[in-house]
Structures are given as C-alpha cells and as structure tokens.
Amino acid sequence: MKDKANILVLGGGFAGLESVIQLRKLGHEVTLVSNRDYLFVYPISIWIPVKKKTSDQVKLCLETLSKKHGFSLIIDEVENIISKQNLVKLSSLEIEYNFLIVAIGMSKMRMKGLEHTHSICGQPEEADIIKEELEKLVQQGKGSIAIGFGGNPKDPTATAVRGGPAFEMLFNFSHYLKKLKLRDNFDLHFFAPMAEPGRKMGEKAYQKMDSFFYHYKIQVHKGKRIVRFNQSAIHFEDDSVLKSDLIIFIPGGIGHPVLENSDLPLSEVGFVKTNQECQVEGGNNVFAVGDVATLIGPKWAAKQGHIAEVMAKVAATNIDNIINGNSDRLSYTKHLNIICIMDSGDGAALVMRKEKSEMMLQLPIVGHWMKRFWGFYYRQSKLKNIPRIPGM
C-alpha cells in the first residue's frame, strides 16, 4: 500500500511531538509515525522503580495528542528511509513525502554480557523490570546495587553519553532504602569507565559530585574500562571485579538501527549528519532532530529533552520558510545549554551550563518538587489543559 503526506514526522518522542505541534501552529498538514502509541516522558521515569510514579503516569497517549493538536497519526514501525525517492517504508505501508523530519531517537552500544544488566534509558518496560528487581532485594532485606554509564569511544564530543539518570537513580535508591529503614543493609556502587564522569555538567557541578556520593553513601568506581558483565558482577580491564545483585547500566549511544538500511548521511557514531539548521546534509527537504541527529556545538553540548524541542522548532520553522519561499533560516547553536534538575528524591541540584557561565545550586526538598512540577507541566501543557509558559 502507498500513501502520500505533505510533511511526515518519524518518531513520537520529545522531538517528534514538538515538531508536529510547531508545524500545526504554522498551519501545515502533518502526519506523525510512531511505533509506540504513547510518548514516554523519560525524565520522570526515574521514579518508577522507587514507586513514586507508575508507568501509566509517565505515558502520554499519542491519539489524544493527535486530536488536541490536529495531526494525523500512524502507529507503525519505520523500516527504511529512502530519501532519494522521498519515500519511507513502514511495516505495512509506504509513504511518499514532500518534507521529512526524522526524530526516532538513538540506540545503545552492545557490550559483552549486557543482557545481565538493566537500563533506565532503553525500552520503557525496563523501568518496571528494575522496580521488580529492586522489590525482590527489598523483600530480601539486604543486597548490593551497582548503577553506571558508559561512553562511545568513537564519539569525541561525548554527545552519546547519558549519565544524569544514573546519578538520579543512585540518589533516589539511597533515599528510598533509607525511608524503608534498610539503607545500612545495602551497598550502593557507582561505576563508569571515564576518569571524570559527569564533567560535562561543568567544573563546579563536577567538583560537588563527591559530596553527593559521600552524603548518599555511594562507593565510586571510575576510570576503568568495562570488559564484560555477568549475572552478578562487572569485570574491569585490570581484572578487578565488582559484585552486585542488581546491575543497572546505561551504555554509550549509537545510531538508530533503521539508519543502517537508509540512505541518510551518518556520523561515525551513526547519528544523522545535519547542519545547525537541522537540515540533513545533501538534501533540502529532510531534517533530523533530537537524539537521532548529530549535535553541532561546544564539546560539552549534551542531548537533552529541551534541546530536542529547540531543534524541532528550528526544523519546523525552516520547513515553513522553504514552503513560503522565504530565505530566512533558524539555527539552534545559540540555544545550546545544559539545564538539568538532578533529582535525589529528597531534593535536587539545579545544574546549568552555558557558553560563558556554569552553576550548580543545591535545592533540598524544593528541588524535588520543582522536577515533579515540571513533569506535571510537561504533560498538561502538551495536552493543552494548561497554557504553555514561554521558553519552557
């Protein structure tokens, strides 16, 4: 079966949803394709294992969103993108497009024994599995938990590294076990192969990480390459072994597997190569936004939800300009920053990094409620139940 769409957006995450919202605001007909019938609000999924949120509370129904914003929705798997023919192949359909925005996110590096670990940054179902595994240890009354992240050696800019959720889970687990009066019965370990994990957040934030580890009684293992995992241990390059009853690991990012079959230009890591206007190199009607795309900017630039939304707005505006014969083009470069509310369950640290400034502000109690408010605001504003705050 063959269909035709004027503007086609692939991926129903932060980047894809914001792309269709912006295009609808500009008056365009747009079709969104997603392999899930919901958007998963990853930043608040860290609370599923500690039972502060259920997975349903972290999901946003795409059909409801399509009705609220007036876009067409297809739930199907993207299998191939053939940009030379302006064609996308889905499992049950082929769609021709005039303009395409690719927003299907990134994938994770394969490593030896990865099946013995769980990741909070993978499939949404993993968050519930981590909850069950944690619950088993809680029932046992004691145990050892190791949480870490890795990088991609092919990625010199480290935009493939996602470390924040690992820190958040460690602090949240510590707080959760303390509330259950079990904290002293558990060992909590942080591990990462890089010498200075978290450095991207800025010098000030990085220097304060030790005080967080000390406060939440977390043992740190860094600067050693991970060779493999097995059911109850992490093996490092120097033959040392970290034993753990539950291993949670966020591998370094790689390109989405769909891109391997497609004809879009890719970086060495496998991200879609674009310019700062989100336009894919070598074609003027294809754009890539969010985690799927290369991020052009300073070395510390990080792939985050709000950056995915900035890229989406840039791509939508530039498509609108092309359609209207306007030569103006937006770029995302000057909007690059790191803004993160690093939650600990009993507070949070507000981390900000810009071109010329950086800070980390510790916000006991109130910081945690700021992040919870953000989760409420994100859901309700996307559903048009509350107005959108400019810049948020």
Ligand SMILES: Cc1cc2nc3c(=O)[nH]c(=O)nc-3n(C[C@H](O)[C@H](O)[C@H](O)COP(=O)(O)OP(=O)(O)OC[C@H]3O[C@@H](n4cnc5c(N)ncnc54)[C@H](O)[C@@H]3O)c2cc1C
């Ligand atoms: C646990 C966690 C915590 C985070 N915390 C923060 C935070 O506090 N602040 C922050 O700014 N950022 C945070 N991030 C990062 C942020 O969530 C990502 O940068 C953001 O989700 C990227 O959006 P995206 O739309 O590019 O990708 P995704 O959110 O991964 O969305 C990709 C979409 O494409 C769909 N898709 C994938 N493959 C196919 C296919 N073959 N066919 C059809 N559809 C497909 C998926 O179903 C999904 O809907 C966090 C990430 C994680 C994982």
